[in-house]
Amino acid sequence: MAMNNVGRPTAAVANDAAAPTTFSGARGLLQPTSLIFETGSIDRTGVDLPPVKGVKSRLGGLARTTTTGNPGLSEPEAVRHYVRLSQRNYAIDLGMFPLGSCTMKHNARLNEKMARLPGFADVHPLQPVSTVQGALSVMDQLSHWLITLTGMKAVALSPKAGAHGELCGMLAIRAALDAQGQAHRRRVLVPESAHGTNPATAVQCGFIVDEIKAAPDGRVDLSDLKTKLGDDVAGIMLTNPNTCGLFERDIREIADLIHAAGGYFYCDGANFNAIAGRVRPGDLGVDAMHINLHKTFSTPHGGGGPGSGPTVLSDALAPFAPVPYVVTRADGTLDLVEHEGDSEGEPFGRMVAFHGQMGMYTRALTYMLSHGADGIKQASEDAVLNANYVQACLKEHMSPAFDGVCMHEALFDDSWLEGTGVTTLDFAKAMIDEGYHPMTMYFPLVVHGAMLIEPTESESKASLDAFVASMTGLAKAAKSGDTARFTGAPFHAPVKRLDETRAARKPVLKWSPPVEANKIAAE
Amino acid sequence: MRYLPLTPSDREQMLAKVGVASIEDLFLDVPEVARLDGPIHNLPFAQGELAVERHMQRLSNASMAAGSVPFFCGAGAYRHAVPASVDHLIQRSEFLTTYTPYQPEMAQGTVQTLFEFQSQVAGLLACDVANASMYDGSTACAEAVVMAARVTKRTKVVFSGGLHPHYRRAARTLAKHSGLEIAGLPIAINDEAAVLAAVDQNTACVVVQCPNVFGTLTDFTELAKAVQAKGALLIAVFTEAVAFGLVTPPGEMGADIVAGEGQSIGNSLNFGGPYVGLFATKDKYVRQMPGRLAGETVDADGTRGFVLTLSTREQHIRRDKATSNICTNSGLCALAFTIHMTLLGDKGLKHLAQLNHEAACETADAVSAIDGVELLSESFFNEFAVRLPGDAAKAVEAMAAQDVLGGVPYSRLRQEPGFENVLLIAATETTTAEDIASLADTLKKVI
Helix, strand or coil: CCCCCCCCCCCCCCCCCCCCCCCCCCECCECCCCCHHHHCECCCCCCCCCCCCCCCCCCCCCECCCCCCCCECCHHHHHHHHHHHHCCECCCCCCCCCECCCCCCCCCHHHHHHHCCHHHHCCCCCCCHHHEHHHHHHHHHHHHHHHHHHCCCEEECCCCCHHHHHHHHHHHHHHHHHHCCCCCCCEEEEECCCCCHHHHHHHHCCCEEEEECECCCCCECHHHHHHHCCCCEEEEEEECCCCCCCCCCCHHHHHHHHHHCCCEEEEEHHHHHHCCCCCCHHHHCCCEEECCCCCCCCCCCCCCCCCCCCEEECCCCHHHCCECEEEECCCCCEEEECCHHHCCCCCCCECCCCCCCHHHHHHHHHHHHHHHHHHHHHHHHHHHHHHHHHHHHHCCCCEECCCCCCCCCEEEECHHHCCCCCCHHHHHHHHHHCCCCCCEECCCCCCCCCEEECCCCCCCHHHHHHHHHHHHHHHHHHHCCCCHHHHCCCCCCCCCCECHHHHHHCCCCCCCCHHHHHHHHHC | CCCCCCCHHHHHHHHHHHCCCCHHHHHCCCCHHHCCCCCCCCCCECCCHHHHHHHHHHHHHCECCHHHCCECCCCCCCCCCCCHHHHHHHCCHHHHCCCCCCCHHHEHHHHHHHHHHHHHHHHHHCCCEECCCECCHHHHHHHHHHHHHHHHCCCEEEECCCCCHHHHHHHHHHHHHCCCEEEECCCCCCCHHHHHHCCCCCEEEEEEECCCCCCCCCCCHHHHHHHHHCCCEEEEEECCHHHHHCECCHHHHCCCEEEEECCCCCCCCHHHCCCCEEEEECHHHHHHCCCCCEEEEEECCCCEEEEECCHHHCHHHHHHHCCCCCCCCCHHHHHHHHHHHHHHHHHHHHHHHHHHHHHHHHHHHHHHCCCCCEECCCCCCCEEEEECCCCHHHHHHHHHHCCCECCEEHHHHCCCCCCCCEEEEECCCCCCHHHHHHHHHHHHHHC
16 A cells, blocks of 8 residues: 655745734644633532432531532643643743742652652641651651751751741740740841841741841941840841852851840741751851751742741750650650640740641651762752852853852842843843743842842753853843843743733732623723 | 762862862851861761662651541541542642742743632632632631731730630730730630620630531621621631531621631641641731732733732731731642642532531441440531540540541640540541441440
């Protein structure tokens, strides 16, 4: 039989026609999306359940009579909906995600697999402790790693995220001060470069925030700090390495000053990934520090959580750790101290129901076991080297905010964009067209038009070189007057630049049926 | 090391470009006394996948998985069947390995799913508006309390005795440091009258729960009106979101703020976390809400798109004036929730809720038929309380020794005189007739 080769092989023919608008709204592989409320219906479902039996209800007259209004989709429709949506997201698995201060490193899939083992994922937090010894071992081993890596006395595992860990540390400080009859100490010193969570946390703990100035070298201004000390100072909240990507070289002196003034030293551990395995915060005079397991120990960011913020505590603060925590009994079994009255210390209370983010503990422990003490140290060194390499390659084209080497992230200001008509925001949006997630922009606040680049240790040299080439190209384009490339960006993303002002002025925070939505719009 | 792409020669070339001789030169700002000369002692070195997996598997084997035995634990965490597609979809790289959608043009997948999540939560709870999630139910409850104080500019908080004790403790921790005065009512299965009596001119809110920690269902419609007439807010808490497929939702009872746990839709037990806090309120309070909010807008071409919005409430803008210090929320758990909810739809959720209720009714019948066991919850959804003739914690321990996880003793949550014999028992669609028979047999033997 003869081969049927009608229409084959195709040949690529040059064609200068503009890309047509499609009838479907798709752009090739980029499929159109709609809301589930537009495609689903309340009588459709993607789950098959056994028939109900008709048992007499015991709802005490509280049976729901209204619809939830929530549409259902069959499984194929649902899968397609979410896969199409997923394709409108950028991710570390797609490319470099140099979002400063956020530590977007590789998320190993072994960690996902381990977190789903039934002895961790399918155990209830209130099963008898005799039936959850394996899960408690994960908590105990993770604690050992965290305490050893930080050189601290104890760790409170339960905080659910970084900001929650800050709350834990600051509440421990408040409890310690109260116990010492120092309840009048209510002022907390926070550098102006700090993460927004720091002042917000201090206020949530009932403290008053007093800002400390930054010195011209991007670090804490020691002389300003000294003038702010006094017998009403509860402590300091300091990030180290700081948000400018610099190590606070006077950190021991800062710790001594705070301690001499009767206060405590809270360290924001968001940037611990720069020094893990190389420097122990306990050797720097820190009293409390949260560790973002979702940064340093690579539990996935998941589009905004779940995080996990275990908080390590010094000898002075350890007795005030919240419940629950794991203890080893005389017979070697593990137990949970869940009630404040059962504790040997003076816990400041309970922060959450249950024991914290177990699913993140298993992932972080898997990361630690995989890397080992040697790999964790190497990861920190590579993260710092990668940032310095990017800084060195870009410093001719952009303006580093500070001289000298950086830690795990490189900070630039926008002085190099002066007169180009391009802002940091425009530059960031043009990076989207280049296939990169933009760096952190306009943070820290102490640097004008800040651009904070954190490559992490997960990037190869080839990947960094490609990034540098792209950034250099953009920098040259900005300086040569090609402003349209920036002010109109992004051009190649699934949507053009979005109107955030409009969203905030007239908030639409949930779907409404079209009739109702029109009514709202008309009002 | 399989996760680190740099080779020794890469490192050399890069150090040269930076202009330093060795990696040590990049750490010179570290005070000399704090510089370590090698890897930290007392920790193992790197291991391959096989060795790590073996270690973790051994630990997993040392716990009794809920799915391997008859299982009746609830009290704030519930075991439901989650469709396989949910876990597959949340593990897609583009959802799993992305960040908070700060650059919405390259995060429409995340922001649109959050918008759909908010819409579903508002529909489930019958509230005007829901946020993009909190850490869990207990922290959502705590944030609701401090929000009520902000809204009313009052400082007293009344906790119902039917509130989950962990929620009460977590809320107390946050509230007392915000300068609030706590009025915790005695533990009770129903204390509507006492709650209203505790409200005075300075009361910011009352916190009630339905179904409450004993499983009991209470209509708060009249209480809400009475509380609001006194200028306070009613916060309705829940720990089992599936309930509102069958039970009157808190928004319909007039709750001002609704805060609860969403774990039971889309998420596994995970030994207590991560979970997903649901938080909803009335339109008029939206600017006092904590947490992230996704909103609809258009792009430069007029095409519909979604962004995070009203961020002037938040810490990264407002710093010490923010409504909360919350930054990260529970994105991936919220995604699991919204996917499972989409698969269920209104019809599937109602069906699922009915199956839960029926399983609990049958379990309650089997258990209360045992001599000496008293059913304490007149009405309930999928969880109820019984009083045993003896100590409930001991009974649970004895049942576990016979491979039955027979519920949660109330004393595990709070050590309260008079409640030592109270056992909380939950059943879901995963509960079989054989499970119920095993529970009844075993409980009979151990009490």
